[in-house]
Amino acid sequence: xxxxxxxxxxxxxxxxxxxxxxxxxxxxxxxxxxxxxxxxxxxxxxxxxxxxxxxxxxxxxxxxxxxxxxxxxxxxxxxxxxxxxxxxxxxxxxxxxxxxxxxxxxxxxxxxxxxxxxxxxxxxxxxxxxxxxxxxxxxxxxxxxxxxxxxxxxxxxxxxxxxxxxxxxxxxxxxxxxxxxxxxxxxxxxxxxxxxxxxxxxxxxxxxxxxxxxxxxxxxxxxxxxxxxxxxxxxxxxxxxxxxxxxxxxxxxxxxxxxxxxxxxxxxxxxxxxxxxxxxxxxxxxxxxxxxxxxxxxxxxxxxxxxxxxxxxxxxxx
Amino acid sequence: xxxxxxxxxxxxxxxxxxxxxxxxxxxxxxxxxxxxxxxxxxxxxxxxxxxxxxxxxxxxxxxxxxxxxxxxxxxxxxxxxxxxxxxxxxxxxxxxxxxxxxxxxxxxxxxxxxxxxxxxxxxxxxxxxxxxxxxxxxxxxxxxxxxxxxxxxxxxxxxxxxxxxxxxxxxxxxxxxxxxxxxxxxxxxxxxxxxxxxxxxxxxxxxxxxxxxxxxxxxxxxxxxxxxxxxxxxxxxxxxxxxxxxxxxxxxxxxxxxxxxxxxxxxxxxxxxxxxxxxxxxxxxxxxxxxxxxxxxxxxxxxxxxxxxxxxxxxxxx
Numbered sequence: 001x002x003x004x005x006x007x008x009x010x011x012x013x014x015x016x017x018x019x020x021x022x023x024x025x026x027x028x029x030x031x032x033x034x035x036x037x038x039x040x041x042x043x044x045x046x047x048x049x050x051x052x053x054x055x056x057x058x059x060x061x062x063x064x065x066x067x068x069x070x071x072x073x074x075x076x077x078x079x080x081x082x083x084x085x086x087x088x089x090x091x092x093x094x095x096x097x098x099x100x101x102x103x104x105x106x107x108x109x110x111x112x113x114x115x116x117x118x119x120x121x122x123x124x125x126x127x128x129x130x131x132x133x134x135x136x137x138x139x140x141x142x143x144x145x146x147x148x149x150x151x152x153x154x155x156x157x158x159x160x161x162x163x164x165x166x167x168x169x170x171x172x173x174x175x176x177x178x179x180x181x182x183x184x185x186x187x188x189x190x191x192x193x194x195x196x197x198x199x200x201x202x203x204x205x206x207x208x209x210x211x212x213x214x215x216x217x218x219x220x221x222x223x224x225x226x227x228x229x230x231x232x233x234x235x236x237x238x239x240x241x242x243x244x245x246x247x248x249x250x251x252x253x254x255x256x257x258x259x260x261x262x263x264x265x266x267x268x269x270x271x272x273x274x275x276x277x278x279x280x281x282x283x284x285x286x287x288x289x290x291x292x293x294x295x296x297x298x299x300x301x302x303x304x305x306x307x308x309x310x311x312x313x314x315x316x317x318x
Numbered sequence: 319x320x321x322x323x324x325x326x327x328x329x330x331x332x333x334x335x336x337x338x339x340x341x342x343x344x345x346x347x348x349x350x351x352x353x354x355x356x357x358x359x360x361x362x363x364x365x366x367x368x369x370x371x372x373x374x375x376x377x378x379x380x381x382x383x384x385x386x387x388x389x390x391x392x393x394x395x396x397x398x399x400x401x402x403x404x405x406x407x408x409x410x411x412x413x414x415x416x417x418x419x420x421x422x423x424x425x426x427x428x429x430x431x432x433x434x435x436x437x438x439x440x441x442x443x444x445x446x447x448x449x450x451x452x453x454x455x456x457x458x459x460x461x462x463x464x465x466x467x468x469x470x471x472x473x474x475x476x477x478x479x480x481x482x483x484x485x486x487x488x489x490x491x492x493x494x495x496x497x498x499x500x501x502x503x504x505x506x507x508x509x510x511x512x513x514x515x516x517x518x519x520x521x522x523x524x525x526x527x528x529x530x531x532x533x534x535x536x537x538x539x540x541x542x543x544x545x546x547x548x549x550x551x552x553x554x555x556x557x558x559x560x561x562x563x564x565x566x567x568x569x570x571x572x573x574x575x576x577x578x579x580x581x582x583x584x585x586x587x588x589x590x591x592x593x594x595x596x597x598x599x600x601x602x603x604x605x606x607x608x609x610x611x612x613x614x615x616x617x618x619x620x621x622x623x624x625x626x627x628x629x630x631x632x633x634x635x636x
Binding site for chain 2: 170171173175229233235236237243247250254255257258259262
């Protein structure tokens with residue numbers, strides 16, 4: 001097995017490229033593919049101040065590392081979600097990565113700063129944990145970027161993630177979501193731009209990248225994601241990829257090339273809405289009170305009395 | 319386990335309907351769902367003369383049986399494809415079904431009538447077997463319908479088939495095919511209408527239907543379909559369906575409801591073309607010589623000389 005570039009001994013095969021690579025040229029491939037994605041979707045300008053959403057997993061640490069190598073000024077942002085040991089450990093990985101490299105990591109904590117954590121808050125608010133978690137992270141990322149004057153929020157979503165989200169949107173033909181699915185969500189209505197520079201790399205690539213770069217990351221999946229549909233879409237896509245290497249790439253990038261525009265007409269379920277500051281926190285919102293403040297209210301007002309049941313204070317919303 | 323309708327003992331569960339049924343009410347469900355599909359997509363008029371494409375498998379025999387029960391005048395049409403024992407057996411099942419019920423079955427044979435069979439013809443024409451087979455069947459079904467003055471060709475495609483085809487089209491974003499994927503392809507340009515009344519039933523439903531109605535059918539899959547991508551799309555969808563009963567139905571009917579129109583704009587790869595009679599066989603075609611006559615020419619001119627290699631006569635097309 002020889003490296004596609006230098007013909008030296010290869011250490012990894014990349015089936016969708018039908019090629020093998022040595023360490024040096026695999027790492028270069030990862031950087032090149034990231035650069036290509038950034039250029040292709042005009043994700044970042046050279047002098048953008050970048051905030052990387054860091055979880056302590058392989059993808060967010062890999063993208064932070066690669067952005068540094070590509071010369072971007074990138075700080076990290078970590079949100080403590082209160083998911084027991086998993087959160088403690090993931091924070092440790094994020095902090096060690098930053099400290100060892102002299103990088104700046106901002107840390108928020110849902111319980112300390114907002115009075116609830118994902119397990120209890122989602123239960124009290126009668127919301128699926130992944131939904132409460134995603135909503136909280138999006139809000140806090142946006143807030144942190146505004147607060148720190150960052151131009152862009154970078155997330156570590158890779159090709160497997162994006163293909164699985166696309167699969168979910170296609171299986172349900174969620175035309176609104178399909179109209180918005182892009183690796184570059186431009187700044188609008190007071191929200192900073194959000195970009196996904198790893199969309200040309202797979203989970204296997206980012207895991208190998210971290211291994212080869214000596215980046216220590218939290219391997220475990222979030223314990224609350226068990227049963228999450230996206231894991232079953234990923235599994236289905238993995239099975240298809242085994243039979244047809246390159247299938248995920250063709251699915252995701254074929255969508256962007258030939259289909260995304262067909263859903264971007266605003267004729268979906270959600271009409272265009274007026275955005276104004278949330279009356280509680282000032283974040284841009286389509287409602288008087290933003291979704292995060294409503295979640296916070298519900299998550300903090302309910303007092304658990306026994307497993308799986310909650311008592312509500314008078315006047316609390318259902 | 320009780321029947322959803324009569325509360326008597328149930329013999330089958332239908333997870334996507336979250337319901338169980340006794341024999342009588344399961345058979346009624348199959349008829350009702352077929353009727354519903356026919357009405358929903360205006361597939362057939364009460365006095366249509368119908369030609370059922372019969373393979374001897376569960377789906378084509380089930381749809382023929384159900385159409386009879388729904389009062390349609392339906393004859394059958396079988397094409398011998400020359401796939402060894404598989405073809406001999408499948409013809410036997412089709413003929414016995416027709417004979418036992420006093421139904422009319424027309425029989426064509428690719429080798430007898432056109433000088434080639436699927437295994438040798440596809441090899442000689444350097445075409446995938448499933449592709450040569452599909453092309454031949456479509457052509458011969460159309461021909462038979464025109465010859466016999468039938469108003470509609472009915473095929474036994476079920477929800478699993480249509481969802482798998484849709485998955486393949488979506489994975490590759492074949493926008494042209496997506497624009498045409500419908501359970502009712504109207505008559506146009508000299509082609510009779512083609513309809514798929516079983517799109518609301520699954521493979522499991524039609525297998526159970528045949529078992530309960532005492533319909534003997536060929537269980538084996540075509541031996542040449544091994545490795546066909548559609549089988550891997552079916553497997554992927556089956557895995558998703560296990561986690562989310564109803565997923566296939568939502569995928570296929572959601573597409574028809576909310577997405578199909580977005581691909582029906584004629585902006586795909588194939589522009590609208592002029593149709594005129596094939597100069598060899600007279601079938602409507604977008605070329606001077608239709609695809610079937612070109613296949614026949616290539617499939618019959620090449621003389622096999624050894625396994626996997628063919629010699630071509632001078633002047634044969636590549």
